[in-house]
Amino acid sequence: MARINEHPILTPSSEATFPLTFQGQVIRALPGEMLSSALFAAGFRTFGKHPKDGSPQGIFCANGQCSQCMVLADGIPVKACMTPAQPGMRIEPLTELPSLPDRQTLPPTGEIETLEVEVLIIGGGPAGLSAALELAEHGMDVLLIDDKDRLGGKLVLQTHRFFGSINAVHAGTRGIDIGVRLASDVSEKPTVRTWLNSTALAVFSDGIVGVLRDDAYVRIRPQMLLAATGAREKALVFPGNTLPGVYGAGAFQTLVNRDLVKAADRLFIVGGGNVGLIAGYHALQAGIDVVGLVEALPQCGGYKVHRDKLARMGVPIYTSHTVLSANGAEAVESVTISQIDEGFRPVEGTERTYACDTVLIAVGLDPVDEFTEAANRFGVPVYTAGDADEIAEASAAIFSGKITGRQIALDMKRTSAPIPEDWARTTAILKSHPGKTIDRTAPTIQTTEDSANRTFRERETPRNDNARSDGELGASPTPDEPSSNGFAFPVFHCTQEIPCNPCTSVCPQGLIHIDEADIRNVPDYIADQVGKACIGCTKCVSICPGLAITLVDTRENVEMANVTIPFEFGDSALEPGQMALAMDVNGDLLGEFWVARVTAMPSNDRTVLVVVEAPRDKAARIAGLRVQEPWVGEPLPDVVRPLEDEDIVCRCERITAGEIRALIQSGMRDINEIKTVTRTGMGACGGKTCQTLIARLFRECGVPEEAVTKNVPRPLFVEVALGTLAGASANPQDSDENVNPTDPHSLDGKVQA
Template structure:
């Protein structure tokens, strides 16, 4: 597989790809590795078009890379609408490009007939920085904890963060994001922690909390629930924005940093927030040329230190610029960008447009559970209301990007505060109140910067709406 689009040399990452597997795309044999998802393996084989839209038959490709956007749906082993970005590759798999909605066939998904029940002290939904930190606190306080994640690996978005973290030492400042999940897992009391991967919590029912696994449904009874479902990438309106090759920044990170697959050869980055700046630099590290980074505002949104790294590598950061059109028929072949001050347009030849225009909290599960929400732009949009202990009015706790778009360091602290607060409702715990006070202090100091002010203002608004009722 010499001609493939995999990354074999990387300044930070080593890819452990596992066993080589063969699979089929529309009957054509292809090769991939056991530690890849279907979408990653296809991309490595140069396949970007995964399906066609039902009505207009527009090509559809990869976008979010974390099972949230439904852009990568394909038919796998006869089953339509599989999210190929989170479904691991298996030997002999038959993958088909899906045209339209997919056929319903007379064949059963193998499921055990009975719904199984289980119980736990803590149920934590999502294994990102907030979820893992909450699990560490909960298990160390002696609570049996079930940690559920719909992705194939634990760690949420940490598993693709190759940069070193800022912030405080307790939140692993100076450590690369990719190394944090193992450290947090190491903090957990192992005997009390159960982890379910590739499992989705899909509803809070009168009968219990329902989890879907590939072969069955389980009903969980939990004394306390913490939801840390993270965020989903915002989209941007421009002509042809649905062409394969227009990928979310997080999706691009998944391809190149988790699976070691090149998302493209030449890229345009949209957005100069920290995500845009960091991912643009990571593209360079992976060997992708970054033609330009466009930012519609008149200033850079993220930290200067990240921007400086890009500028040193000669990547132009074009302020007052935006994308107005993607070019190409079946996938991206170029982009037209525009200077919004002068009106001047420029055409760039490239095969990757990376969208980094912010995130929105994934609050669907919490809304299903009956939590109230409000639109608070400072916190990333529609957010679930909670008190200062991160407790929602449905009694469920929330933390991390799922409660407000901030960063991994604050997510870790919030996860701990939520876990301690939930635990305190079950009884007194020595030193817990004091620890929570310290964590709150840490969070305050983390937010004592320009960006933190915005969050603080948002939190204030949130508490105000929360207390309105």
């Protein structure tokens, strides 16, 4: 674990670090960096012990929702993931209940302000920002609040290029850049106010939303509330699931992509949806080995292009497998997985253990819906957009926000312009799950005399079937037509229907086609139909968000093709003259080929184009280059067996599945009664993690959902200091308690001494 000093997409901070201490040892932090990231960068991922049973604690949500990363900062208990590091801060692990600092004086308390706004948007992610933009179009008074220090929501963590429609939602652009663009658009709207570091705490029955803004409590009375609060990750119950090193993809991406901390050396991923697949790719880009990925279903649920990309980088993907346990004493040291049968039961004898330091849980998302639910309960006017409404891709959230914004403007009679019909259609398309997989037979390369084999649409759909017939390339030569027998053409390793169309927009010859009526179709190469030839410009290769287009060019040499491959690992990872391992779309090795050229062009937005020389029988099958050595995915010689029934369901109060299962089997059907007996759900997170897990235990015990009484939801969303609620100024002027800013040099001196 260390800082990431080189990254193919992100630019590491060049700011000077400053010293602080953890357990007396000097560590260094960047200005504005959260303590958790500084600790990780220094190699500490066990932050303390749980007061109940001494179990090691570390990062879990990295989002201020739980309290597992609590540390003592200058004697004050704080959440490490939400507390910026300060020069000279003295951090100590929290091993027992913290002592409340004995402040004898109280700063002046004030009245809590109540602010009236037309629309309050909770959440500055893709949905909230788009909604704000749409509301601004109608001149509406909008307050947008976000609990982070920058806008963009999870876009801030998305270093990959987005799928979707190039017209509607900036497809082909990296999530981080979409976030910046939306945020900058919003900042130009005079009627939209934005509050950062502002966490919604509760929607109250009097129509007021309590907000913690920096260290001040503010009450907001909106005429309309828009919850664009996104999603939270589902947790998973298995032995070792609370060890430091087991956490969600959001936490991982926060550490790696936001804070550029190499949070792991060897990562194992649980879950083959888009979140897990993308996180794996991000890990590779950060120089982290991805030991493997398990998916319980027979196929990964995420986009096939994401899956394929990961596979051909060299990451083993185990479908119909599950995690049996995370193993380790103070933190994760290994993970044990096994194959599962159709009933999702582990198959005896298939267990394997892999050394790893991090197990990333990416088994799905749940909407953050407590504000919507409270507002509905209290009759407060509310809309919900983005993932908070329905889990989908960020591109869908952008459009969902836009539509919801218009709907609110209509509701509040600030516009009479109805929602255009194609908006709803676009949203439906963007939200759709991956469609069928097309069997595209990899082409073989012939000479121009046999042009029929140059098009690769081995598909059942009748679309453009005539394209194949007699569009003889040689019959309609263009100025770019090569003089030799060789030619250039793109190969689409994109075989699954997903909403995406950037490739169609960049071809200067107009040779790539997706029916605009439904961008879920896979692209067709329509050179024959258009009567023009590919000029080998490689624009389609560099725009494809899925890195699923290569360009085969035999114009220089008909036997040895130049294959242009998109590569997002910087321009120094491979050099001309080196050998590269070329993989087919499934991740199988095709061979080792010379790298002819490595081109990094600014217009390609950090996607490097690598050209390898490959024989023509293999050229078109090359889909990517392996970046990870095969030994990374080797299992340990011995299987580590999990302990039974010790898996934690309520991680705040450390309640096991066994305890809860016993209560269910004794006849309990009211989750509130289970809470009474065990304290489950009474911890810092307030049931955000355990409630879905308890619901699953009920199902496992054969109790139908309608027989179960749910936990009564209670505010607050996150914990807030009494002094803040009292309107006391943030920094008590208590001289005896105030920390003397330590001279950084003296700390440095200590380390040298």
